[in-house]
Amino acid sequence: xxxxxxxxxxxxxxxxxxxxxxxxxxxxxxxxxxxxxxxxxxxxxxxxxxxxxxxxxxxxxxxxxxxxxxxxxxxxxxxxxxxxxxxxxxxxxxxxxxxxxxxxxxxxxxxxx
Amino acid sequence: xxxxxxxxxxxxxxxxxxxxxxxxxxxxxxxxxxxxxxxxxxxxxxxxxxxxxxxxxxxxxxxxxxxxxxxxxxxxxxxxxxxxxxxxxxxxxxxxxxxxxxxxxxxxxxxxxx
Numbered sequence: 001x002x003x004x005x006x007x008x009x010x011x012x013x014x015x016x017x018x019x020x021x022x023x024x025x026x027x028x029x030x031x032x033x034x035x036x037x038x039x040x041x042x043x044x045x046x047x048x049x050x051x052x053x054x055x056x057x058x059x060x061x062x063x064x065x066x067x068x069x070x071x072x073x074x075x076x077x078x079x080x081x082x083x084x085x086x087x088x089x090x091x092x093x094x095x096x097x098x099x100x101x102x103x104x105x106x107x108x109x110x111x112x113x
Numbered sequence: 114x115x116x117x118x119x120x121x122x123x124x125x126x127x128x129x130x131x132x133x134x135x136x137x138x139x140x141x142x143x144x145x146x147x148x149x150x151x152x153x154x155x156x157x158x159x160x161x162x163x164x165x166x167x168x169x170x171x172x173x174x175x176x177x178x179x180x181x182x183x184x185x186x187x188x189x190x191x192x193x194x195x196x197x198x199x200x201x202x203x204x205x206x207x208x209x210x211x212x213x214x215x216x217x218x219x220x221x222x223x224x225x226x227x
Contacts, residue, residue: 004156033214042203042217043157056214090156099145099164099207102215104156 004105006091012111015081021108023074023091029103030096032074034066037088037107049074050096081112115140115206119218127226132176132191134221136204139185145207146187147215148178152200160202163187174198199225 004025013019023032031050035043048056049068057066063085065077074091088109092102120135138144145164149157161172168180178189187204201222205215 006156040220042220043215045214048214058214088154092157099162101147101159101162103159104149106156107154109154 004091004093004103006089006105006108008108009106010109010111012113013078013081014113015083017081018077018079020078021076021089021091021110023076023105024072025093025103025105026072027093027103028071029093030071031094032068033092033094033102034074034076035090035092035104037090039087043090047076078110081110083112086110086112115144115208115216117204117206117216117218119202119204119221121221122219123222123224125224125226126194128196129193132189132194132198132223134189134202134204134223136178136187136189136218137185138187138204138206140206146178146180147205147207148172148176148187148189149203149205150174150200151203151220157203160189194223194225196225196227199223 007022033048034046037043045058046060047066052068063080067075088107090107091105094100094102116139118137147162148160151157160176161170163170163180171177176191201220203220204218
């Protein structure tokens with residue numbers, strides 16, 4: 001099973017809402033990632049979790065709050081977002097070995113109104 | 114710092130024609146290189162990867178890429194394009210350490226006409 005699942009597929013939220021994005025993998029990967037992708041652009045790294053600990057935070061605004069409850073799950077909590085945060089949010093996972101490929105989920109299309 | 118340059122933001126071919134998508138990398142150490150494909154409103158799917166085992170790498174869907182250290186290139190090819198190949202293609206390099214980001218090129222949109 002090389003699948004990374006993400007829920008929901010689509011999310012529309014107001015600027016005062018609180019919502020969460022969820023990501024799950026059952027490949028035994030110990031590194032998990034959140035990327036943000038704007039239209040016609042490559043994915044941009046937001047966070048990396050390694051062995052359930054936050055190892056990289058690419059200076060992401062605090063209105064985005066990641067959480068890794070266990071080795072299979074990754075959440076992204078959203079609060080007080082801005083319209084410019086509208087994007088495709090991609091989750092990925094990989095083995096904790098140099099050069100290992102990352103497996104991506106289908107993404108959550110987020111629209112902030 | 115490592116980087117990737119994809120030459121040509123948009124490539125158009127006819128069905129059955131050769132597909133060539135160009136990627137050049139910059140790295141001070143032997144790189145790990147990847148090609149991903151993204152169909153509209155979907156995530157990224159790995160086509161192939163180079164990890165120094167062989168310079169010619171075969172991937173899924175008939176794609177292959179050749180690592181040329183002297184040219185710092187990792188171009189993606191497919192002998193005969195199919196309509197279903199129309200998508201966005203990203204070349205990426207890994208910083209080589211476990212659990213670090215992929216550094217993506219800006220992407221190339223492949224269009225296939227009948």
